[in-house]
Amino acid sequence: MSMLCSVDTSMIGAGVRRGGVLLKLFGLCVLAGVLVASLMLPAALGAGAAVNQTSSAMARMSKSLQKARMPLTTKVLDRNGDPIAYFYDDYRVPTSADEISDTMKAAITAVEDKRFWDHNGVDWQGTMRALATNLSSGSVEEGASTLTQQYVKNYLVHVVADTGMERHEAKETTIARKLREARLAVELERTMSKKEILTAYLNVVPFGNQTFGIGAAARTYFGTTPDKLTISQSALLAALVNAPGALNPNLNPEAAKERRDLVIDRMTEPGNKIRITEEDAERAKSKPLGVLDPLGRPPSSCISAGGSATNGFFCTYLRNYLNRVGFSDRELERGGYTIHSTMDPEATEAAKEAAEAQVPKRSENIANPMAIVEPGKDSHKVRALVANRDYGNDASKGQTAYNITNRVAGFGAGSVFKIFTAAAAIQQGWSPEDTIPVPSSYTTYEFGHGQEWTMHNAEGVSSGSRSLRKALATSPNTGFVWLLERVGLNNAVDMAKKMGLRDSLSQKVDEEGETSPDGELTRAQFIKQSEQGSFTLGVHKVSVLELSNVMATIASGGTWCPPSPVSSMTDRDGDPVEIEEQPCEQAISPSTAHGLAQGLADDHKAGGTSHAAAEAAGWQRPLMAKTGTTQNYRSAALVGATPQMAAAVMTYADGPPYDGICVNGSAPPYQCGNTVGNLYGGTIPARTFYPAMKKIHEGLPVEQLSSIGKN
Incomplete structure (x- = not known):
């Protein structure tokens, strides 16, 4: 490491004048040394109070990462069980390891962490190689974060952080953050299998367009499920991880295709656990991007919900009703609930048709609303x-x-x-x-x-x-x-x-x-x-x-x-959720x-x-x-x-x-x-x-x- 990091300090001033590139490189060298030292720090310092507190916090975060209780989409169903609305902050579809295609696993490891299956959370060989490459080129061209480290970062940014400031701090380029990520990554590698880490990573990583995780990405971009992703589709999704905004395939298709083809080429390289042939690669690169337009992500709004022209009034009432009985918008958008609503689609259609037949929707300033409620001694169900x-x-x-x-x-x-x-x-x-x-x-x-x-x-x-x-x-x-x-x-x-x-x-x-x-x-x-x-x-x-x-x-x-x-309402695990609404009474x-x-x-x-x-x-x-x-x-x-x-x-x-x-x-x-x-x-x-x-x-x-x- 000392040989790789022996930078001529006289070059630093010139580096600053060239945009600070060399200064950044020098920082990487320092960081590499600090990373090694930090991983040995707890053993070296013993059981001091500060170390105990840090270790305790790390242990709690490690357990949280293992459980990976991510924000999930809440789904609203009509009385027949068909979806009428979704509430979410970030669109996510939880996906198990067996539901993800091998091509997707191959694509993401090939481009983001080729040595994923070999390292213990921090890839020292990759770190040294990145430092050498960056130093020789005079620019920061190659990173060295492993998928495990990226998982830690994404989890802290997109799951743990509650505010914009917390998200900024969680992804800020500092030695302290890198140290925390590295220590957590090593700890995770001791407590989770590679298969579990890769699955967790693919469930939390952002793919752009308010879409997080491979389950949501497969549906958003291709209208399919992760187990059916082809080589070209997997490569494009793996490409998006690098820069979801800049590589938006509907806005910047040329850049997206260039990055996709790079991923496909990486998938052919020796050393990949799952490797594709040159022939497969050429066929995959000849495929069009094939992205849905518009994208297949369901809207998180009563205004743009499926059938919202008719269902939106009911959807809004339901959301406001749940707010009144104790479910905040944040809870609904992150909790992953399944809400079985009382809405009767047949009654709704009949009422909508009748209301509009008497007063056309474009009639200036004339409203003609209708509400339908099913009587009962135990509940009054709103049907339309x-x-x-x-x-x-x-x-x-x-x-x-x-x-x-x-x-x-x-x-x-x-x-x-x-x-x-x-x-x-x-x-x-x-x-x-x-x-x-x-x-x-x-x-x-x-x-x-x-x-x-x-x-x-x-x-x-x-x-x-x-x-x-x-x-x-x-x-x-x-x-x-x-x-x-x-x-x-x-x-x-x-x-x-x-x-x-x-x-x-x-x-x-x-x-x-x-x-x-x-x-x-x-x-x-x-x-x-x-x-x-x-x-x-x-x-x-x-x-x-x-x-x-x-x-x-x-x-x-x-x-x-x-x-x-x-x-009725169930939580993300399918367990019933009690709604504390006003009790019925003999009025x-x-x-x-x-x-x-x-x-x-x-x-x-x-x-x-x-x-x-x-x-x-x-x-x-x-x-x-x-x-x-x-x-x-x-x-x-x-x-x-x-x-x-x-x-x-x-x-x-x-x-x-x-x-x-x-x-x-x-x-x-x-x-x-x-x-x-x-x-x-x-x-x-x-x-x-x-x-x-x-x-x-x-x-x-x-x-x-x-x-x-x-x-």
Whole structure:
């Protein structure tokens, strides 16, 4: 070593003037000597406290390297077991030694560490050869890190390091880092087999394009698995390890091919444990790069997930839901979970088709989202979250990245909120057959702070007393304000929150009742304190998923459950992962749920507000439903459920101008340019709801509403 490292120090000044090359070479010489000394250091120093601490830290890191618990991709599956999304920071596919082709092992050792099978972690012969080559050329042309050392470095950089600063320090060219890598490499060679080290290396090394490890690289670049990699494919992937960015085969194919062919030539050289013939090499070099374009790496985003135009809303809800129950984005992107979601692709497709048929995705500023929830006493499974919009970032293509299917919208659901007044009445002993008065206008002082408040019925709603059941189907404003006076505003608001409006009514609001994170009151508290009798007319903000879950609560015999997008979840080892979500609770009594199911049973029948749409769709099943429209026709909704499935549709302006919405027969809706419109819950929402729900129920037995709250 002394002969190789005897550099004329007078040359150093000139070396600095030539870019510091000779200084770097001198550093390599010093490093080689220090490496040897450092490997003997623990024995020489004995058992001092500092050495004990260093040795202990090394032992812990060595064990970590042996286990190689790398960040892994989280996979989201639909209810049929098909993937709909992936979450990852770095794309990885764990691969065992038996799943990696011999050609890949041959390629990587030939170009990165020809003596891999012979050295003990640090290749002293290779180090001396590299020093000699570099000194004779006057430049740093050859490195000497073994695959074992490279594995240590890559693991520290891409697995252990959490921050950009830590990653920078882990790959900084310093003697201290080289010493640590060398000592860990020697330790690993004592505790792991060569086969284990090579496999671990091939599972952690970066191949560019956010792809790490040979399993992910084979899929990303060639759409195949590592066991099927050919000589030319293996050589290209081994080439990328040298400089993944500069050798990107889609951006710099000439450089990538040159490096690939170099690797192929190296694979023919004597001394390789696995060697190819000259004939094999020539055939491999004649092959095109054959890289996929676009690359086969699955996207790590709900926006670009497979089928994201339809699945993106559900994907985003699921991710946010998991965040709320304790799984951070970092955990999801590194944990390697398998999430079995509740998403029903058939229901999703039916709902998407119906939503877009009524409001084309490019309709300016008109949203038409639909949410479908499966009722149950143990869980409320979210089966579909869709909209007329596609999920994405390009508004010109009718896309939105706002999750309008579960986000609290800027508008209300209109007379749908009469359900909560009816629920409060039934809970207090009213029957769906009890009669309420329905004058053409009604004046109250109770909700006007001592002032008169007079309301009228919507156009087409006749006056005259009728049963609560008939009132729910025909939706008179006057009768329900009269009923609200008797059951109590506070009771109706509490009923709404219990049944499912937990997000919207818990939002903080300012003194004007507008959403504000700095507000002192919740929306529910504000409505009560300001005595807003208009609550029963549905003027307050709500989300379509909340509305669907309200109907699921009724269909579940009064049992509220959080609308869950997850059926089960396992960790990287296949063990179950517990999700601590809110427990289900008996929100309203079974008898109240039964009464509501009977009271809401006529909306789709002759005289009901959604009869025309139900008849046009050929709806035949028992159904509880309610429509609603807000003032000036700015939004409308329909909620409905059978004992098997609950759903809601809400149509509203999702961008300015927020004018009334017009519906011209079966033609697309548009904003009228003033406050006049003709949107009702029985038009676009109902025309979306019935075709979708009919298709979703195909093949299911017909169940009666009389069973609700009775079993």
